[in-house]
Amino acid sequence: DAKTTQPTSMDCAEGRAANLPCNHSTISGNEYVYWYRQIHSQGPQYIIHGLKNNETNEMASLIITEDRKSSTLILPHATLRDTAVYYCIVSHHSNTGNQFYFGTGTSLTVIP
Amino acid sequence: SQTIHQWPATLVQPVGSPLSLECTVEGTSNPNLYWYRQAAGRGLQLLFYSVGIGQISSEVPQNLSASRPQDRQFILSSKKLLLSDSGFYLCAWKGTANNEQFFGPGTRLTVL
Numbered sequence: 001d002a003k004t005t006q007p008t009s010m011d012c013a014e015g016r017a018a019n020l021p022c023n024h025s026t027i028s029g030n031e032y033v034y035w036y037r038q039i040h041s042q043g044p045q046y047i048i049h050g051l052k053n054n055e056t057n058e059m060a061s062l063i064i065t066e067d068r069k070s071s072t073l074i075l076p077h078a079t080l081r082d083t084a085v086y087y088c089i090v091s092h093h094s095n096t097g098n099q100f101y102f103g104t105g106t107s108l109t110v111i112p
Numbered sequence: 113s114q115t116i117h118q119w120p121a122t123l124v125q126p127v128g129s130p131l132s133l134e135c136t137v138e139g140t141s142n143p144n145l146y147w148y149r150q151a152a153g154r155g156l157q158l159l160f161y162s163v164g165i166g167q168i169s170s171e172v173p174q175n176l177s178a179s180r181p182q183d184r185q186f187i188l189s190s191k192k193l194l195l196s197d198s199g200f201y202l203c204a205w206k207g208t209a210n211n212e213q214f215f216g217p218g219t220r221l222t223v224l
Binding site (some may be wrong): 032034039042043044045046049083087091093098099100102103104105 | 119146148154155156157158160171192204206211212213214215216217218220222
């Protein structure tokens with residue numbers, strides 16, 4: 001079962017920052033936070049992940065609260081191509097599986 | 113670089129017919145492999161994962177089975193399809209040097 005909760009949908013104006021929240025209040029100490037997105041009829045695409053520190057890459061930034069019970073994915077300048085369903089997942093690193101349990105995600109619509 | 117292939121891309125099958133979906137990974141050795149299913153309008157459900165040849169773990173009881181006859185090949189099967197088996201089937205792999213999963217293009221299965 002998914003261990004995260006996300007808003008069902010969000011809108012964002014093109015060119016503005018999109019801030020997607022995720023609650024993971026039962027996260028354990030060795031679990032990472034992963035973000036993926038899925039454009040309609042395609043496989044999910046990896047965006048970013050983190051453990052405790054904030055992370056940034058060419059796609060997005062990940063802000064994790066100090067207590068690790070929630071996080072926010074930030075797309076700094078949203079474009080129309082960022083319209084997708086965004087999934088927040090918590091998972092521990094393991095050589096025996098590293099299973100991901102997806103919730104229903106947040107459907108982000110970028111508006112022109 | 114690593115690539116993941118799934119075929120067929122789409123499939124329409126009658127109820128009670130058998131199923132075989134194939135997933136292959138190139139450019140990596142000894143990956144963890146995963147099968148997910150996404151019903152219409154829903155999130156991804158983990159079905160099976162494999163950490164090596166012949167090693168299959170099932171996440172949910174169901175009408176499907178999985179096999180891993182070769183290191184980079186993962187097969188999803190059914191002896192008799194049900195209407196409820198319709199969905200978007202995604203294969204993913206995880207390498208040994210990282211923990212994020214990378215998804216294939218998916219197979220859209222419609223059972224009539």
